[in-house]
Amino acid sequence: MKKFVPIEDGDYYLTPEGYRCFTEQYHLKRGYCCESGCKHCPYGFDKKTNTIKKN
Known part of the structure; x- marks a missing residue:
């Protein structure tokens, strides 16, 4: 299960x-x-190629 992240200003x-x-x-x-x-x-995901840009 993914953790709950509270939503804050910004x-x-x-x-x-x-x-x-x-x-x-x-x-x-x-x-x-x-x-x-x-x-x-911020992870560089490209929906067209279904890849995350590696740094």
Whole structure:
């Protein structure tokens, strides 16, 4: 089971359409890539190739 990460100020913002968009801060706090192609993914996931960019 994945751990629960509480949402704090700066973890997301609302898009003009009303969706929650998680920030890089939240993704790093969560600690893993969900491979959903998130806009602010700090892990470098590419949804087109299904790969995570290695540093």
